[in-house]
Structure formats: C-alpha cells, structure tokens
Amino acid sequence: xxxxxxxxxxxxxxxxxxxxxxxxxxxxxxxxxxxxxxxxxxxxxxxxxxxxxxxxxxxxxxxxxxxxxxxxxxxxxxxxxxxxxxxxxxxxxxxxxxxxxxxxxxxxxxxxxxxxxxxxxxxxxxxxxxxxxxxxxxxxxxxxxxxxxxxxxxxxxxxxxxxxxxxxxxxxxxxxxxxxxxxxxxxxxxxxxxxxxxxxxxxxxxxxxxxxxxxxxxxxxxxxxxxxxxx
Amino acid sequence: xxxxxxxxxxxxxxxxxxxxxxxxxxxxxxxxxxxxxxxxxxxxxxxxxxxxxxxxxxxxxxxxxxxxxxxxxxxxxxxxxxxxxxxxxxxxxxxxxxxxxxxxxxxxxxxxxxxxxxxxxxxxxxxxxxxxxxxxxxxxxxxxxxxxxxxxxxxxxxxxxxxxxxxxxxxxxxxxxxxxxxxxxxxxxxxxxxxxxxxxxxxxxxxxxxxxxxxxxxxxxxxxxxxxxxxxxxxxxxxxxxxxxxxxxxxxxxxxxxxxxxxxxxxxxxxxxxxxxxxxxxxxxxxxxxxxxxxxxxxxxxxxxxxxxxxxxxxxxxxxxxxxxxxxxx
Ligand SMILES: [Zn+2]
Numbered sequence: 001x002x003x004x005x006x007x008x009x010x011x012x013x014x015x016x017x018x019x020x021x022x023x024x025x026x027x028x029x030x031x032x033x034x035x036x037x038x039x040x041x042x043x044x045x046x047x048x049x050x051x052x053x054x055x056x057x058x059x060x061x062x063x064x065x066x067x068x069x070x071x072x073x074x075x076x077x078x079x080x081x082x083x084x085x086x087x088x089x090x091x092x093x094x095x096x097x098x099x100x101x102x103x104x105x106x107x108x109x110x111x112x113x114x115x116x117x118x119x120x121x122x123x124x125x126x127x128x129x130x131x132x133x134x135x136x137x138x139x140x141x142x143x144x145x146x147x148x149x150x151x152x153x154x155x156x157x158x159x160x161x162x163x164x165x166x167x168x169x170x171x172x173x174x175x176x177x178x179x180x181x182x183x184x185x186x187x188x189x190x191x192x193x194x195x196x197x198x199x200x201x202x203x204x205x206x207x208x209x210x211x212x213x214x215x216x217x218x219x220x221x222x223x224x225x226x227x228x229x230x231x
Numbered sequence: 232x233x234x235x236x237x238x239x240x241x242x243x244x245x246x247x248x249x250x251x252x253x254x255x256x257x258x259x260x261x262x263x264x265x266x267x268x269x270x271x272x273x274x275x276x277x278x279x280x281x282x283x284x285x286x287x288x289x290x291x292x293x294x295x296x297x298x299x300x301x302x303x304x305x306x307x308x309x310x311x312x313x314x315x316x317x318x319x320x321x322x323x324x325x326x327x328x329x330x331x332x333x334x335x336x337x338x339x340x341x342x343x344x345x346x347x348x349x350x351x352x353x354x355x356x357x358x359x360x361x362x363x364x365x366x367x368x369x370x371x372x373x374x375x376x377x378x379x380x381x382x383x384x385x386x387x388x389x390x391x392x393x394x395x396x397x398x399x400x401x402x403x404x405x406x407x408x409x410x411x412x413x414x415x416x417x418x419x420x421x422x423x424x425x426x427x428x429x430x431x432x433x434x435x436x437x438x439x440x441x442x443x444x445x446x447x448x449x450x451x452x453x454x455x456x457x458x459x460x461x462x463x464x465x466x467x468x469x470x471x472x473x474x475x476x477x478x479x480x481x482x483x484x485x486x487x488x489x490x491x492x493x494x495x496x497x498x499x500x501x502x503x504x505x506x507x508x509x510x511x512x513x514x515x516x517x518x519x520x521x522x523x524x525x526x527x528x529x530x531x532x533x534x535x536x537x538x539x540x541x542x543x544x545x546x547x548x549x550x551x552x553x554x555x556x557x558x559x560x561x
Contacts, residue, residue, distance in 0.1 A: 039323070044555050083329045084328045084329075087332035
C-alpha cells in the first residue's frame with residue numbers, strides 16, 4: 001500500500017491507497033486562525049491513515065507532494081516523509097503537487113485539457129497542464145502569462161485549484177474554463193499523490209534524501225543580493 | 232528515560248545529539264554561518280531550506296557517533312520555541328515523525344532552558360542554585376536558576392540582543408558576519424578606550440540590558456569619522472564597542488550578584504565564547520569569591536546536547552499525545 005500526503009496548498013491532505021483503491025482519505029483546511037494547519041494536523045492524519053491500512057508494516061511506499069506550493073508547507077511534508085522513512089526504512093517517492101491537482105481535474109472531466117493552478121502568492125501562480133498525455137512540468141508565472149508559460153492551446157481547457165479560483169478573471173482570459181469556487185476538485189487530493197506514485201512504477205521511490213522540494217523560486221534575499229551585485 | 236536523541240533547528244545551526252543522562256555521547260552541529268555571511272545576517276528562508284537539506288544526515292551522524300542507533304534511543308527531544316518559525320518547523324516535524332514511527336515519547340524543549348541546561352552537562356556539571364548570563368544573537372538575559380528545569384528572568388534586553396549588537400557593529404565597520412568573532416579579531420589590535428561608548432546603566436539598579444544606544448553611538452562615530460578614517464581606526468572602534476558591550480554584561484552580572492546570595496555563575500550563549508567577556512567575568516567572580524562555570528565553546532553556541540540536557544527535566548509526552556504539537560516563534 002502507498003501512504004500519500006501533501007501540504008503544498010492550504011489543505012493538509014493524507015490518503016492510503018491499495019493497488020489504486022483508496023483505503024483512507026482525509027483532508028483538513030486551514031485552522032481557525034486562517035493559517036494552514038499542516039504542522040498540527042499532518043501527523044495526526046498520517047497515524048489515522050496508517051491505522052486504517054493495518055499498521056506501518058503494510059505501507060510499502062511513502063509518496064509526498066514535493067510542491068510547488070507554500071515553502072513552509074513543502075518543508076513540513078518533506079521533513080515528515082524523510083523522517084518516517086529514516087525511522088521505518090520505507091522508500092519515499094516525490095510527486096509534483098501541481099500534477100496531483102491536475103490529475104484530480106482529469107478524473108472529474110476526462111476528455112479535456114486540464115490545468116492545475118496553485119496560488120503562489122505575490123500575484124503569481126504555480127501551474128501544470130495535462131493535455132491527455134499526463135501532467136507536465138510545473139511553471140511559475142503571473143496569471144495573465146499562464147497561456148504563454150504553458151505553451152498555449154488552453155482554449156476550452158478546464159482549470160482548477162486555489163490559484164484558478166483566486167485569479168479567475170485572468171485565467172478565464174487565457175481561454176480556460178475555471179471550476180466553480182466551491183467545487184471539490186479545486187482542492188488537492190492525496191489519493192492522487194498515491195495514484196501518481198503508483199504509476200511511476202518500481203524504482204521511482206528512493207532513499208529519503210532523493211526527494212527534494214520544488215520551490216521554483218529562490219529566496220528573496222538571494223534575488224536582492226544579485227540585484228545589488230549586478231548594479 | 233535513559234538515552235535521548237535531541238534535535239535543534241531554531242536558528243541557523245542544524246544540530247543533533249545523543250545523551251545518556253548528563254553525558255553527551257555525540258553532539259553534531261552543522262553551522263550555516265558561512266552560508267549566511269554573504270547576506271550580512273541570517274536569512275530565515277535560506278536557513279529553513281538548509282535545515283531541510285541537513286537534518287537527516289546530521290541525525291544519522293549523531294546516532295552513529297553515539298555508537299548506537301534509533302532503536303537504542305528511549306526518547307526524542309526537540310526545540311519547539313523560541314526561534315525562526317520556519318526553521319523550528321523542520322526540526323519539530325522531523326522529531327515528531329521519528330518519535331511517532333517508533334512509538335517513542337517526545338520531549339518539547341524551550342531553547343533558553345537549553346542554554347541554561349548546558350551547565351548540567353558533563354564534565355564538571357554545575358548544580359543549581361546559580362545565576363546564568365545567557366547572551367547570544369537572539370537573546371540576552373540574566374536567569375536565576377534555583378532548581379534544574381526552570382528559571383526566573385532577573386533581567387533581559389529591552390532592545391537588541393548582545394550578539395545582534397555585535398553583528399550590527401560589524402556591519403557598520405565592514406567586518407562581515409557573524410559579528411562577534413569578527414569584532415573580537417579586529418579588537419585585538421585596538422585600544423578599548425579610544426572611543427567613549429555609553430554603558431547603559433539604569434540608575435534604579437535594574438538588571439535589564441539595552442544595546443541600541445551603543446549601536447547609535449557607533450553609527451555617529453562612523454559618520455563623523457568618514458569612510459577613510461573609519462577604516463584606519465577600525466580596530467579602535469571595534470575594541471571600544473566590544474568593551475562597552477562586555478562592560479554592560481559584566482556590570483549587570485555584578486549587580487545581580489549584589490542583589491542575591493549566589494555562589495555560582497554560569498555563562499552561556501554564543502557571546503559567552505567572547506574572550507574578553509570570559510576574562511572580565513572571571514575577574515568579577517574571583518573578586519566576589521563566586522564559582523564561575525565557563526562552558527566549552529561548542530556548548531556556548533547553539534547545539535543539541537544542551538537541548539537533550541534540558542529535556543531530562545521536562546515531562547516526556549507519550550505517543551500519540553504529541554502528534555499535534557506545533558512550534559512557536561516566541
Ligand atoms: Zn541560542
């Protein structure tokens with residue numbers, strides 16, 4: 001069985017899948033303070049998931065969303081995955097969070113091109129497109145650059161995710177149809193993390209150090225330093 | 232609770248240690264100081280990223296150096312506050328996951344309790360009661376330690392921490408980061424009395440510290456001298472500034488000794504590695520007939536052995552009661 005989880009978005013999502021069939025699926029939104037609850041909820045839900053699976057001995061692979069998304073969220077998920085792996089000797093597989101989001105959209109509406117869009121803050125989004133041949137590499141861009149950043153051809157595509165909802169007007173201007181605000185497919189499902197990891201096949205799960213975060217952005221301080229050095 | 236694996240990631244050092252009672256079997260510190268030097272200070276996002284890269288190998292090294300493995304450990308201890316929240320979360324997430332996966336208890340430790348508890352480590356442990364002066368880049372306080380595991384704050388900084396003041400001074404003088412060692416090196420060639428720096432001493436006999444006036448005085452001195460003369464007189468400026476920082480720390484320590492009935496003092500925190508502070512504190516304690524516990528350098532700066540030492544006096548939380556444990560910046 002595969003234990004999968006993701007905290008790249010404001011949701012804390014955890015699932016266990018047994019040969020593609022969900023055994024457990026849970027998701028927790030932000031806490032009462034409006035901030036992501038990953039630090040408090042992730043391990044609680046992982047233990048529930050593992051209990052539902054019948055114990056750690058039943059878990060063959062840990063799949064973790066490696067971003068792009070919230071920097072702190074990525075670190076909580078990846079440090080948890082690596083530590084569980086270190087303690088239990090279970091291999092870890094890294095899955096793009098944008099791919100998991102896109103896979104959820106494809107499951108909802110299989111015939112179309114789908115675009116998973118995660119709010120990247122500062123007026124930008126992380127996004128990946130799936131034109132029917134699997135989710136592509138994530139990009140980071142402003143919402144009105146989305147079409148160009150993904151190589152065009154988004155006319156009639158289905159877009160979802162907290163970034164698509166937040167920048168609905170800009171994303172729709174690129175030709176996409178954006179899901180209704182309340183649609184469940186806007187939220188990343190950890191079941192998709194499990195399924196994508198299962199489809200990666202044997203050999204894709206590694207020593208824990210092999211799974212690294214996809215930040216897609218350097219720390220501000222480095223960019224400032226470069227600007228000063230360059231001037 | 233015999234053997235403890237301790238983890239510390241509250242600032243810019245990635246640390247893990249294994250302890251058996253008051254004895255550190257291993258104490259691994261992977262300092263990020265060089266990484267942050269080019270920014271002239273600690274950048275939280277850079278520190279957090281580096282912690283994630285280092286934490287597992289550092290834990291592996293600590294276990295290996297201890298001659299044991301995870302199985303031989305009875306509990307996991309981790310710093311939960313205060314510190315940089317993103318940095319703390321790497322250590323806390325890691326510690327919780329290791330503890331949960333092995334069904335071991337977890338011990339949540341306050342970083343400042345750790346600096347005090349460094350005095351309890353072998354060799355030559357110091358038992359309470361004692362007065363602790365903890366000075367670093369993040370904190371400056373006088374702690375009354377009457378029993379292990381707790382302390383009362385007798386005085387603390389009202390503005391900058393002592394180490395922060397040294398960092399800012401080093402930046403003003405173009406001496407690089409971290410400031411403490413840079414100022415100390417430069418000051419060795421200078422005259423500590425060349426420039427009159429204010430020693431902030433409130434008249435009411437209070438034990439709080441203040442370093443912002445000192446920093447302002449240095450900024451004015453630098454402005455008045457101009458770039459060229461500042462460069463020429465950099466050693467004198469560094470020596471005068473260092474002397475004023477140390478002077479205030481030691482003066483307040485003296486006041487605290489006057490106010491209470493103490494017969495031992497412990498010096499901790501990164502600034503406690505400063506040679507002038509060690510010398511002046513030694514003189515003060517000799518003069519008062521008070522025992523002074525000077526920690527080895529590796530136990531002054533942030534480390535996980537001190538966290539494991541503090542953990543001995545905190546209640547272990549049994550699985551699964553710690554699963555929702557969070558980190559806190561303060
Ligand atoms: Zn410290």
